Amino acid sequence: MAPAVTLTDYLILSGILFSIGVFGVLTRKNAIAVLMGVELMLNAANINLVAFSKFTDAGVVGQVFALFSIVIAAAEVAVALAIVISIYKVTRTIDLDKEDTMKG
C-alpha cells in the first residue's frame, strides 16, 4: 500500500507547477503559450487552495475559491484570445516580440 499523500506533497507539486508556469510565461514567445503558462500558475494556486481546505480545518471555502478562480480564468482567457485574434487580424502574427511599437 503506497504511503499516503501529505499536504507537503501537494504544496511541492503546486510550487513546481507555479515555477513552470512562470518560466513559460517569461520565455515563450507565442502569446497562446504564454497564456497557457498563466493557466499553470492559476492552477498551482488552485491546488494549494484545495489541498489546504482538504488537509486543514479551513473548511470548504478553499475549494469554493478554486471553483471561482477556474471560472475567472476561463473568462480571462476568453478575453485574451479575443484580443490575440484581433491582433492577428492586423499583424498576421502572435509573436510577442513583434508587439513593441510602443516603447521608451
Next chain:
Amino acid sequence: MYPCIEHCIWLIPLLPLTGAMVNLLIGSRLPRPVTHTIAIGTIATSFVLSVIAYLHIVSLPPGQRQFIDTVYTWIGLQGFRVGLSFLVDPLSVVMALIVSGVGSVIHLYSVGYMHGDKRYSRYFGFLNLFAFAMLLLVLSNSILLMFVGWEGVGLCSYLLIGFWFEKIENAKAGMKAFVVNRIGDFGFIVGFMLLFTAVGVRTGTWSLDFGVIKSNIGLVSPAILTAVGIMLFVGATGKSAQIPLYVWLPDAMAGPTPVSALIHAATMVTAGVYMVARMNFLYALAPDALRVIAIVGALTAFFAATIGLVQNDIKKVLAYSTVSQLGYMFIGVGVGAFGAGIFHLMTHAFFKALLFLGSGSVIHAMSGEQDIRKMGGLSSKMPITTTTFVIASLAIMGVPGFAGFFSKDDILYHAYISPYGGTFVWLLGVVAAVLTAFYMTRLVILTFYGNPRMDHHTAEHVHESPKTMTIPLIILAILSAIGGYIGMPAIFGVHNVFAQFLAPVFASGVRLPEGSVSLEWTLMGVSVLAAFSGIGFAYYLYGVRTELPAIMAEKYNTAYRWLLNKYYVDEFYQKYIVGGLMGLKDLLGVFDARIIDGTVNGTARLGRRLADFEGAFDRVVVDGAVNAVGDGIVSAGAVLRKLQNGLVQNYLIVAVIGMAILLSLVLL
C-alpha cells in the same frame, strides 16, 4: 563778538550747495551772467561768513576758541549717533577761510577762463558742489561727516577732471583719480573703523565725534593707535597725492586750469594734511605713525621735485611741484609741527593757486598750447601775468620775504629738531628745495623770457587776459608776497601770530624740543642758500648757456629718460596692479559662468539638456563643467528608457527580479 554765527555755521557749506543745485538743475536755462553770479555770490557769502566766524573765534579768549553747531541728528541709533554738526576752532576756521577765499577768487577767474564753454552752468555747478564738499570736510565735527566731504571732493574732482569728457583721456584721468582715491579711502575707512571699535570697546561709548575720541583716546593701546594712524595716513596719501598713490594728480591736469588751481593745488589735495592735523591728538600718541608720515612726505617731496626738473608741460611741472610741496606739508605734520604744516598749506594755497591761474592765463593766451618749449618771451606781451607768476615762483622757491620762505623754513627747522624727523628728513627737504628753485626758475625763464619759440600764428594771438582773470592774479600775488608775515618765527622778535592762533588746537599734540636761536638762524641760512643755488644753476643753464640742457640730456641719457618718464611708475602700476586685477576679474568671470553655474546648478544643466531635446539652445551647452545632478538624472532617464523596450516579457522579468530583490531585502 558775533555770537549769532554760532548757530548759522551750517550756512557756510549750505550756500554753495544751493548754488550748485540751482546751476545743475536749471542752470542750462539761465543766462550766463545769472549763472556765475549765483555761483560766485554763494561762495563769496560763505567767505564772508567764514570771516565773521574767524572774528568771532578771535574775540573769544584763547582757551575757549571753539564751538560746535549741531543742526540735526544724522545717524542716531541707540548707543551710536552722528550729528550733522560743525566744529569751529582756529584750525577749521583757517581752512574755511582758505577754501572759501581762494575758492571765490578762482570762481571769479573762471568767469573769464570758461567763457564760451558749452557746459558753462554745469562747470559752475560742479565748482560750487566742490566748495560745499570741501567746507563740509573742514568744518565737520566727526570723522564720518568728514568722510562725507572727503568723498564729495573726490567726486567733484572726478567730475571736473573729466569735464571735457569728449576727450577719452580726460575721462580716463578722472576715473584714475577716483579709483586711486578710493584705494586711499579703503585705508581711511579701515582706519576709522578700527578707531571707532577700539574706543568703543574700551570705553563703551560708540562715537566718531572728534571730541569724544579725543577725550577717550588715552585708553586705547598705542599699537592700535599706530595702526589707525597709518591707515588714516593711507587715506591721506590717496587724497594728497603722496607716495605711492600720487600718480593720479599729474593726470588730473586734464581738467580746466582753474580746477587744477582750486582742487588739485590749493584745497582738496591738502585735505590729507588737514586730516592729520585734525587728528593730532591721536598722532601724538602714535609716534611711529608720525615717523612714517615724515619719511613718506620727505621722499615724496624729493622724488616729485626730481621729476619736475625735466617736464615740458607747464601744468605737469606745476603738478609735480604740488606733489612735492604736499610732501613738505606732510614733513611738517609728520614731525609734529602741525602748525607749520598748516601754515605751509595756507601759503602754498596762495602761490600755487596763483601759479596755476597764471599758467592758465598763459595757456589761454597761447590758445591751448601747454608745452614750454614752444613758449618764451611772453613777458613783454602779458606783463601782469608775468609779474604775478614771478612773485609766486619766488614764493615757492622760498626766497626770503615771500610767503613760501617762512612756511618752508618753519617746516625744515622743525624737521631738523623734531625727534620724529631728524637729519635725513631735513636733508631731503633741503635738496627738494634746491630742485624746486631749479625747476621753477627753468619754468619761468622758458615761459616768459628768451626768444619766442611759438609759430607766429599763435604769437599774434598772444595777449594779456581779461580783467576777470588778472584781478584774481593780483589778489593772489599780494597774498603770496605778504601772506607769510603772519607766521614769522619768533627769532625776528615778533610773535608767530599764526602758530599762537592755532596753538590751542594742537595743545594736546606733540611737545617739540626748543632749538637754540643760533641753530634756527643756521638752518634758515641753509635753506636760503639752497633756494639761491637752485636759482643760480637754473639761470646758468637756461638763461646763459642755453645749449647746455640738450647736451646734458644726451650725456646723462638714462637718468634723463627715467626722470622724463617719471621713473616708469605709471607703467609699473598699469602692468602689474591694473593688469593683475583685470586678469583676476576675467578669471572669476569665466569661473562663475563655467564652474559655479555648472556645478551648483545641476538642475539648470537639466534645463540645457531639455533645451537640447528641442535643439533650441545648442549654443548653451556649457563645456565640461562638473554637472553631476543634471547629467546623472538625464542619463538615468536614458538608461531606464532603454529598459522600457516594449516587450511585455522584459517587463515581467524586471518585475520578477525586482520582487526577488525586495525578498532579499527582508531576508537579509
Next chain:
Amino acid sequence: MLSNYLLSLIVFTPMIGFVLILLMPRERVTWIRWTAAVFTFIPMVLSFYLYGTMDASSAGFQFVEKYPWITAFNIQYYLGADGISTPMIVLTGLLSFLSVFASWNINKAHKAYFSLYLLLVTAMFGVFMALDFFLFYIFWELMLFPMYFLIGIWGGPRREYAAIKFFLYTLAGSVLMLVVILTFYFNSTDPATGSHTFNIVTLMNQANQGMFIKQFWVRLAMYVALFIGFAIKVPVFPFHTWLPDAHVEAPTAISVILAGVLLKMGAYGLMRISYPLLPDMAAYTAIGLAILGLINIVYGALVAMAQTDFKKMIAYSSVSHMGFVILGLASMTFIGFNGALMQMFNHGIITGMLFLLVGVIYDRAHHRDLNGFGGIATYMPVYAGITSLAFMGSLGLPGLSGFIGEVLVFLGTFKVYPVIVIVSATGVIFTAGYFLWAYQRVFLGPPNEKYRGIARINGRELFTLVPLVLIALFLGVYPMPFFNLVGASLSKLLMMVGH
C-alpha cells in the same frame, strides 16, 4: 476702521485688478495698463498709510489680522507688520507701482502680462506680511509661476532658459523650506489649544523659551535647509547663478521687481524666520554667514567688472550689494542689523533705479553691450546725469542712502569680524572700479555717431526715476525716519538671537 483690515486690503487690491483685467477684452490695452496702474497705486498709498500710522516705538506686530483658515491643521490667515517688514512693504508698493510705467511699452499680450504682474504683486505683499508659516509658504510659492511667465514670455532672447532656471532654482530652495516648515509644525505646541501650529509668533516664543527641537543636528539641518532656501533668493554665493540670467533676460520692469523686492525676501526670511526660530544655530553659523557675505561682496564686484553686458553687470553688482546685507546680519550687532536692513531698502531703491536706466537705453539702442556705446552723455545729458547719480549711490558715495547702509554694516561688524570686514572693504575699490569703468565706456569719450539724434529721456521714464532719486538723496541726508521705524523691532530681534 481701516487699520483693522489694512494689510488684507494691501494684499488683495492687486488681486481685484487681476480679476478686472481678466474680464477686459484683450485689445483694450489702455484700459488694462491703467487698471494695473490704479491697482498698484492704491496699495502703494495704503502702504504709505501703514508706515505713517504704525507705532514705531513698539516692537510687536501691528495691524494684525488673524482668522482660522484650515482648522484641521490649525493653519491661520495671519497677517501683521512690524518695523522689519514695513520698509519692505513700502518698498514693494513703491516699486510695483513705478514698474507698471516701466512696463508701458510691453508690446505683446498685455492682458496676460498685467494680470500676471498683479498676481505677482499680491504674492510679494503677502510674503512680507504673512505671520503664519503655511500662509508664508503659499505666498512664497505663488510668486514663482507668474515670474516664470513674465520672464519666459516677455523676456530677452534666452528667456526660456532663464525662466526655467529661475523656476527650478527657486523651487529647489523652497521645497527644502517646506520640509523644515512641517518639522517645525510637529515640534510646536500652541499654548492656547495645545495642538501643533504654523503660527510664526508662537514658534518664536517657543524658540525663545528654548523648548524646541532637542537634537543639535536636526536643528542644524533645519537651519541649513532654511538657509539654502533663502540664500537662493538673496542670492548668496554659490547659489547666485540664476540671478544674472534671470535679470538679463527679464523685461525691465521685472528686473526691477526681481532686484528690488524678490532679492530682499531671502534676507527678510533670515530675519523673520531663521534667526528667531533657530537662534542658537544662527549664532553658531554666523561666522560662515559672514564669510559668505564677504565672498558676495568681493567676488560679486570682481565678476561684475568682468561683464560686458550692462544688465549683467548690474545683476552682479546686486550680488555684491546683498553681500553687505548678509554681512550685517551675520554681525549680530544692533548697528549691523540696522545697516543690513537699510542696505536692503537702499538696494531696492538704487538697483531698481539702475535697471530702469538700463531699460531706457535698451529701448533706444536695442543692445546692452557696454562697449557698443560711447559719448552718450553728449546726446542724453539728463539721462547721463541721473545714471551717474545712481552709480554713485550704488558705489556707496556719502550723501546718498547707499553709503549709510554700507558704513553701518562695516561699523557694526568690525567689532565681531575685523578681518572679514577689512577684506570686504576692498569691495569699495572694485565697486568704484566697475561702475566708473562702465560709465566711461557708455557715456564718456567721443560721441558715437551711431547714436546721434537718439531720443532724450522722456517724461514717463523720468516719472519712474525721479521718486527713486529723491528717496535715495533724502535717506542719504536724513535717514532717521528709517531708523526710528526699524529700531524697536531690530532690538527685539537682537534679543531673540541672544545678544
Next chain:
Amino acid sequence: MQTGLTRSLVLIAPELIAALTALIALMGAMLTKRSGAKEAFSIGIIGMLGAAAATVILYERLTLNTAFHALVTIDPFSLFFSLIAYVSVLYVLLMAMDSRELKDTQGSWELVAILSGFGIGMSLMASSTNLLMIYLSMELLSVMSYLLVSYTRGARRSKEAGLKYIIYGSIASGFMLYGMSLLYGMAHSLSLGDILIAFINHGYPRITVYVATLFVLTGFGFKIVMVPMHMWAPDVYEGAPTPVTALLAVASKAAGFAVIMRFFYTAYISSVSVTHYYANVSPIRWLLIVAVVAAFTMTIGNIVAIPQNNIKRMLAYSSIAHAGYMLIGLSIVSRAAVSAVLLYLAVYFFMNMGAFFIVMIVDNSIHSEDIDHYSGLAQVSPGLSAAMTVFLFSLTGLPPFAGFIGKVVVFLAAIDKGLYWLVIVAVVNTVVSLYYYARVIKKMYLETPPEGVQPVRVGLVPALIIISLLVPTILFGVWWTPLQSFAHFSSFMY
C-alpha cells in the same frame, strides 16, 4: 426590522444600480441598431449618477456595515471609493461622448455596460474584506479594463496595449492568487479579520508570510503601478483610448490603493484603540519595503518622464510618480496617513482627469499627442491652455493648487512618524517633476504656433466639464477643509 439579505442588498444598492445600468445597456446593445450612441450614453450617465447618489445617501446615514456574511464591509472607507468609482466612470462616459478614438467603435451600448462593470468591480474592491471577494472584484475590474484598453476598432496601438495589459495583468493576478492561497493555508480562513487574529495568535515562518505578502502585493502593485510592477503602464496608457487612460490612471489606481489599504489595515495591523493607534502585528517589516518601493516608484516615474515626447506617455510616467507619493502614506500606519492618501486620491482625481480631458480635446482637433505639437497653443486657445497649466502646476504640487495640498498632507503624515528621508526624496522629486510639466507649459506659452493652426474647438459641455474639474483644483488649493474632513471621516475602517 430587515432580514439579513435585504439588509445586505440595501448596503450594495449602488452596485445594484450600476449592475442594472449594465444590464439595460446590454439589452440595448442586443435590441437597438448600432446608431444609439446618444441613448446609450444618457442611460450610462443616469445610471452612474444614480449609483453615485445612492453612495452619497449610504454615506450620509450609515448604520450597519458588513454584508453577505462579511464578504464585503460597507464603511466610510469603501463608500469613499465607490463614490470615486462611479464619479470617474461618469466623467469617462462624458469624455467618451466626444472622444475621436471611441467615435467609430463597436458601439456605445457595450461601452456603457463595460464601464458600469468597471464601476462595480472597483467599488466592490474597496469594500471586500475577504480574499475571495477581493480576487473576484479585482478580476472583474481587470477584465473590464482589458476590454476597454483594446476597445477601438482596428487601431493597432490599442490592440497591442490590450495584449500587453492582459498578459501582464493575468500573470500578476496569478501571483496574487498564489499568495492568497498561501495566506489561506496559514490562517485557515479567507476573511481578513481571521488572518489578523491568526497573525496575533500564531507565529508563522517569516519566509512564508513574506512570500505570500509579496505575491499578494504584486497583484495590488500591478494596479497602483508600483515599481517594479510599473512597466506595463506607459505602453498601455499610451495605447489605450484617452478616456480609458484617464480611467486607468485615476480609478484603477484608486481601486488598487483601496484594496491595498483595506488588506493591510485589516489583516496586518490591529487598531489598538478607538483613538486609532495602530500596531503592526505581521511578523515582517513590510512598512520598510513599502517605503523603499515608494522612493523608487516616484523617482523612476519622474526621471523617465523627463525625456518623453508623447504627452499621454509622459502623464503615464507622472502617474507612476504620483503612485510613489501616495505610497508614502502607506509606508506609515496612522489614521492621518490613510486620510492623507484618500485626500491625495481625491485631489489627484480632479487634476489628472482634467489633464487627460484636455489632452483628449487637443488630440481630437490636432490629431496628435506629441508634446511638440502643443507649441503656441496658448495663442490660439488661451482658455484651454490656462486650464492645462493649472492642472499641470497642480500635478507638480505648486501652491495654490490642490496638488500641493495633497502632497503636504502626505508629507505631514510621514514627518509625524519621523520618515524624513522619504519626504526629502519626495520634495526633490517634486523639483524634478516640475521639469517635464513645465516643458508642456513652455511649449504652450513660450513658443510661437506653426502657421495656420486652427484654435481648438471646445464645445459647451466639455467646457463645463473642464470647469467642473478646474474649480475644485483651485478651490481645494486655498481652502480644503471640507475635503480634509471628508477624507478624515472616510479614513474610518471597521
